[in-house]
Amino acid sequence: MSLDELETLSLASELSPTSRTRLANLATIVAWPPQSLLFREGECHRYIYWIQQGRVRLEMSGTGGGAMAMLTVGPGDLLGWSALLGDQRMTATAITATATTLIALDADALQQLCDENHEIGYKVMQMIAKSISKRLLATRLQLLDLFQPPMASVDE
Template sequence: MTSATTMNTALEPVYRERLMDLAREVSFEAGTRLFEEGRRADRFWIVRTGTVSLDLHVPGRRPAVIETLGHGELIGWSWHFQPRLWHLGAEATSPVRAWEFDAESVRTMCAADPEFGRAIAVWVGRVVAQRLHASRIRLLDLYAPYGSGGLT
């Protein structure tokens, strides 16, 4: 986790408060699938307690765990971009308490207030970049020949 991607550090307090006005408290038992790759992305979460693993479908194998998310981290960014389908899967790896957000309501707020929309877009963009990097590293760890994944 990088501090630039957690809600508390990525969003200015005024935007964080506006977003939290839409929050709904939810909880998930360990082993609960939050979403599946390729399905409709209509909500997102911010972890309060517990951990959630992000995984990638690999044909003929078990899903590859890409990253594990915890306190303050955004679960789900696919809701923000067309075609609004999940790019990964997610599963609670421990009991999770989270804030849940309806994606359409957040997108409506973003459209009504361009500064709020820009703040959300920058936050989500940072998360996407970090997840892409984590996915690349994890897939190189799993499938590349030894020594081929070194970063220079």
């Protein structure tokens, strides 16, 4: 992947030139058409992605066996961060909502790079924390909406 393509990530602008080059050497650009399955909840997945363009719908299994859309993410957002934090099991299913271009990195190689280069490791973990925070806020807002009392009808 070229450094110019990597520059589309906010992460890259915060790294030294040497660190940007090391990160770019791990990255690959992948394009997906709409309605493509990127990964499924519960499956092991070895890649972490940054969305360069497009939108991806994140779904989780519901109690009735069906999937519920939880959040739609777009350019600059992170996908598959679970691959860096443990057994690589995905916590949601990811399906492209539109034609989507992703920057893909092998999670094991990125983990090794983060261990070797603390500048990159710190910035990657900051991005993961922001992603988790965004998803936690989306969940809280959905719960607030779920527990809102029904609106009274104008006729009452």
